[in-house]
Amino acid sequence: MKLPAPPTEKSFPSSLHHPRVATVIGRWLGTAVVVCFLTGLYSHFQQDTPGWLPIPSRPATLYRVTQGLHVLSGTIAVPLLLAKLWTVYPKLFAKLPWPPSRKALETMLERASILVLVSAMALELFIGFLNTLQWYPWPFPFRQTHYALAWIIVGALLVHIAVKLPLIRANWRRIAEIVPNSLPPAISGLTRRGLFRTVAGAAALVGITSVGQSAPALGPIAVLAPRKPNIGPQGLPVNRTADAAGVTSVDDNWRFTIKGPQELSLSLDELQQLPQSRSALPIACVEGWSQGGRWEGVRIRDLLELCGAPAHSRVRVVSMEKGGFYATSELPEQFAADPLTLLALRLNGEELALDHGFPARIIAPNRPGVLQTKWVHRLEVIA
Amino acid sequence: MKIRRGLAGAGVLLGLWGVWKLATTVDVHGLVRLPLWLGGAVLADDFFLVPLTVTAGWLVTRWASRPDGHRTVGTIRTTLLYVGITSLIAAPLLLRQGKGPNPTVLPRDYLRDWLLLEATIVAAGIVGYFIASRSAGNALRPATSAVVGRAWRGLRRVRRAPRCE
Numbered sequence: 001m002k003l004p005a006p007p008t009e010k011s012f013p014s015s016l017h018h019p020r021v022a023t024v025i026g027r028w029l030g031t032a033v034v035v036c037f038l039t040g041l042y043s044h045f046q047q048d049t050p051g052w053l054p055i056p057s058r059p060a061t062l063y064r065v066t067q068g069l070h071v072l073s074g075t076i077a078v079p080l081l082l083a084k085l086w087t088v089y090p091k092l093f094a095k096l097p098w099p100p101s102r103k104a105l106e107t108m109l110e111r112a113s114i115l116v117l118v119s120a121m122a123l124e125l126f127i128g129f130l131n132t133l134q135w136y137p138w139p140f141p142f143r144q145t146h147y148a149l150a151w152i153i154v155g156a157l158l159v160h161i162a163v164k165l166p167l168i169r170a171n172w173r174r175i176a177e178i179v180p181n182s183l184p185p186a187i188s189g190l191t192r193r194g195l196f197r198t199v200a201g202a203a204a205l206v207g208i209t210s211v212g213q214s215a216p217a218l219g220p221i222a223v224l225a226p227r228k229p230n231i232g233p234q235g236l237p238v239n240r241t242a243d244a245a246g247v248t249s250v251d252d253n254w255r256f257t258i259k260g261p262q263e264l265s266l267s268l269d270e271l272q273q274l275p276q277s278r279s280a281l282p283i284a285c286v287e288g289w290s291q292g293g294r295w296e297g298v299r300i301r302d303l304l305e306l307c308g309a310p311a312h313s314r315v316r317v318v319s320m321e322k323g324g325f326y327a328t329s330e331l332p333e334q335f336a337a338d339p340l341t342l343l344a345l346r347l348n349g350e351e352l353a354l355d356h357g358f359p360a361r362i363i364a365p366n367r368p369g370v371l372q373t374k375w376v377h378r379l380e381v382i383a
Numbered sequence: 384m385k386i387r388r389g390l391a392g393a394g395v396l397l398g399l400w401g402v403w404k405l406a407t408t409v410d411v412h413g414l415v416r417l418p419l420w421l422g423g424a425v426l427a428d429d430f431f432l433v434p435l436t437v438t439a440g441w442l443v444t445r446w447a448s449r450p451d452g453h454r455t456v457g458t459i460r461t462t463l464l465y466v467g468i469t470s471l472i473a474a475p476l477l478l479r480q481g482k483g484p485n486p487t488v489l490p491r492d493y494l495r496d497w498l499l500l501e502a503t504i505v506a507a508g509i510v511g512y513f514i515a516s517r518s519a520g521n522a523l524r525p526a527t528s529a530v531v532g533r534a535w536r537g538l539r540r541v542r543r544a545p546r547c548e
Contacts, residue, residue, distance in 0.1 A: 141413065190456070223491065
C-alpha cells in the first residue's frame, strides 16, 4: 500500500494563506503582545521596584486597569495567535533551501527565530492563563519564567519584524499583488474581510466572556473567567486563604507593634480607638481580577506620626503568615504618606474576615494585591 | 536596511536578556525541563490545533460545493470557530474546577456556563444560517451547484497538472 504523500506548501487551497492576511493579523497580535508586555513590565516593577523608578501612588486604580488589560490582552492573544499560525501554516511545509548558500542560511535563521517566537508565545499564554486559575502543573517557577519568556518573545518579535519588513511595507503601501491560484471566495465563502471579521469576533468573544473578573459590570457574563465578583467572604474574592497562609486563629491578647523612633504596642481595642479613616479602594490582583471595597482603619501616616517618624518614611510590613514570598512587604514613602493608605481593620462595614487579613491588613492605592499584606502584626520604619 | 539591522540587533539583545534572566533565576531542574514544555507548546499548536482548524475548514468548504452551500458556509465556519475557541479557553476551567484549595477561584458552575455559551453561539449561528439562506433565495446571483462543481473540478485539474519546474 502506498502511503499518501506528505503535504507541501501548495497543498493548502485557501487564498487566505496569504502574506497580506498574515500582516494584518500580525499587526493585531503584535498590538496585543505590546500591551501585554508593557502592562506586565509595570506589574513586575511594582513587585520588584528598581531604585531609579519611583512608582506613584495615584491614580488609585491604575494597577487595576493595567493588570486587567494585561490578562485581557493575553487572553485575546490566544485566538489571534491561532489565526496567525493558521494563515502562515503552509510555510511550515516549505522546502528547506538546498544547496547551502547565504540565502539558505538566512532562511534557516529566520525559521529558527520563528520557532523561538511561536514556542515562547504559546507557552507564555498557556502558563499565564493557568496562573489565573492558580494551577501550576509545570516544573519551573511561574513568575521568573513568565518574565524571562516575555523578553525572549519581544526580542524574537523584533527579529521577525526586521525579517518581514519588506512585506509589511508592501502591505501598507498597497503594492499590487499576484493573484494566487486558489479557491475563489465564491466557493470558499470566506473573503479576507470576512476572515478579519471572524477573527476579530473570536477575540471580542473571549474578551467579553472573561473581562468581567476585572470589570464587575460584566461579571454575570464572565463565563470564561476564573473569578466572579462578589464571591468570597464579605463579598470579595481571596487570593491566599488564611488556611494556606497558616493563620488559623488570632489570640485575644494579639498586639500590633510599630517600631520607629519610638516603639508602640497596641491592642486591637486601642487601634480601634485611634482616629479611623475610610478608603474606597480595589483589591487588584496580579491574576487580573479586581474588585472595589470600602475599607476603614488607621492611616499609616497617622501611625508614623504617633511613633515620631516623618510622614515620608519607608515602612516594612510584617505579616503573621508562615512562609510564602509575601510574608513581608515594603511600603515606599509615597505610599506610606498617601492619605488613602490604611492599616485596615474593617471591610464593607464589618470587621475583617480572617481570609481578608483579620485583625489588620494594609490597603493602599495603585498596588498589586500581593503587596496589600494581610494579618499584619508589625510595622518597621526603615528610613 | 539600517532599520532592519537595528531592529534585528535590538531583538537579539532583548532575547539574550531574557535567556540571561532565565539562566539566573530558574534552577537547573526547571531549565532542563523548560525546552520540553516549549516543544510541547509548538506541537500542540502546529500539529493539533492548527491542523484541526485546517481540516475543519477543508471539510466545510467541501460541503459548500452543494447547491447554494457557499452562501451559508461563512456562518457555519464562524460558528464552528467560535465554539472551538471558547471551548479551548474553557477546557482548563472545566478540568480544574473544584480541585484547588481556594473556593473563590473558579466559583462558577463552569460546565453549565460552558454549555450555555456554546448553545448561545450555536443558536446565533442557526439564526445567521437562515438569514443567509433567505437572502440567498432572494438574490439574483447565478451561482449554482453546476458552476461551483465546475470550479472545484477545474481547480483540482490545475493542481494535478504537472508543473514545469
